[in-house]
Amino acid sequence: DVVSLCWPRWSRTPDLARFSYVRMKYLFFSWLAVFVGSWIIYVQYSTYTELCRGKDCKKIICDKYKTGVIDGPACNSLCVTETLYFGKCLSTKPNNQMYLGIWDNLPGVVKCQMEQALHLDFGTELEPRKEIVLFDKPTRGTTVQKFKEMVYSLFKAKLGDQGNLSELVNLILTVADGDKDGQVSLGEAKSAWALLQLNEFLLMVILQDKEHTPKLMGFCGDLYVMESVEYTSLYGVSLPWVIELFIPSGFRRSMDQLFTPSWPRKAKIAIGLLEFVEDVFHGPYGNFLMCDTSAKNLGYNDKYDLKMVDMRKIVPETNLKELIKDLGTSLETTFTKKVTLVFLEKKTCQLLCFYKILQVFPIRFIRIRA
Numbered sequence: 001d002v003v004s005l006c007w008p009r010w011s012r013t014p015d016l017a018r019f020s021y022v023r024m025k026y027l028f029f030s031w032l033a034v035f036v037g038s039w040i041i042y043v044q045y046s047t048y049t050e051l052c053r054g055k056d057c058k059k060i061i062c063d064k065y066k067t068g069v070i071d072g073p074a075c076n077s078l079c080v081t082e083t084l085y086f087g088k089c090l091s092t093k094p095n096n097q098m099y100l101g102i103w104d105n106l107p108g109v110v111k112c113q114m115e116q117a118l119h120l121d122f123g124t125e126l127e128p129r130k131e132i133v134l135f136d137k138p139t140r141g142t143t144v145q146k147f148k149e150m151v152y153s154l155f156k157a158k159l160g161d162q163g164n165l166s167e168l169v170n171l172i173l174t175v176a177d178g179d180k181d182g183q184v185s186l187g188e189a190k191s192a193w194a195l196l197q198l199n200e201f202l203l204m205v206i207l208q209d210k211e212h213t214p215k216l217m218g219f220c221g222d223l224y225v226m227e228s229v230e231y232t233s234l235y236g237v238s239l240p241w242v243i244e245l246f247i248p249s250g251f252r253r254s255m256d257q258l259f260t261p262s263w264p265r266k267a268k269i270a271i272g273l274l275e276f277v278e279d280v281f282h283g284p285y286g287n288f289l290m291c292d293t294s295a296k297n298l299g300y301n302d303k304y305d306l307k308m309v310d311m312r313k314i315v316p317e318t319n320l321k322e323l324i325k326d327l328g329t330s331l332e333t334t335f336t337k338k339v340t341l342v343f344l345e346k347k348t349c350q351l352l353c354f355y356k357i358l359q360v361f362p363i364r365f366i367r368i369r370a
Helices: 002-051 054-066 075-079 144-159 165-176 186-195 199-206 249-258 263-281 317-334 351-360
Strands: 084-089 096-103 106-113 216-220 223-227 288-290 298-300 306-308 314-316 341-343 365-367
Touching: 054 075, 054 084, 054 096, 054 106, 075 216, 144 165, 144 186, 144 317, 165 186, 165 199, 186 216, 199 216, 199 314, 263 288, 263 298, 263 306, 288 317, 314 317
Parallel strands: 341 365
Antiparallel strands: 084 096, 096 106, 106 223, 216 223, 288 314, 298 306
């Protein structure tokens, strides 16, 4: 009887030990999952807050608008009626803010420049922002004729001595007249001058009648709104980053092939790309060079017509030559006369730019990985 009474308690001892082991294992992996998940969320939130500064951008622009410094067709909707909304953040650089947006129930893409850089940064745009003080030109008292001369000189430096620059100046004045009252106010002129420092804005104005260029919807200061592109992924399917972490690369490639447009539609997109290259390379106001030909800059609409998503790295040929001359001279003085030009960032210019530059400058390129 004593044995029978003790036997059940002894038999339960392995079960209790096994239960305790399973429980500890469960608690450990639960704690590990919570820790890893919290760390991922923290990293993503930190990255988001660093890259996505739409509230700061809106505050800067609206402060300038409410004090009468700048003006434009999007200012009232952004700062007064608040019918221009910032949606999903698409920014890849803190100083180049990019958002999906809604303006009076119309979808668009909002782009805003957060800071002025007095250096050539090939990682953001192939152009230096030379204005240290934001919206300091033109100054009060500048006549329309003087402003036209300023714009003409800027175009001559960017595009070269083209014979039809006067037509482009008049086109810019038409675009700058946001309220369409036939006159360009000082605020509108300041906004237009800030935007003309950006190659993408200049291209949208020059190619405003071309089907592959997004249409300019409006601007306020150096913030501008362009029409959205229905499909921003040239091939494959876009997935949330959480799902991307757990998908093997081989399976991901199979998914991209599955969701790729059919061959006739691919051919239509490719023809559109050739037409766009023809538009920019033999444009009405000089040649432009595409210095980033990656697929992330291309998209298409529901009719499979090519649409450019990002044109910030399409630069005027004349302007690029001058930048390379200046950069080469600076680096040559700093390091050695045998090295003419050093690119510190990978993928600085693609083959098209190298080919055109080498035609003009018999110079030696050395690439250093950052």
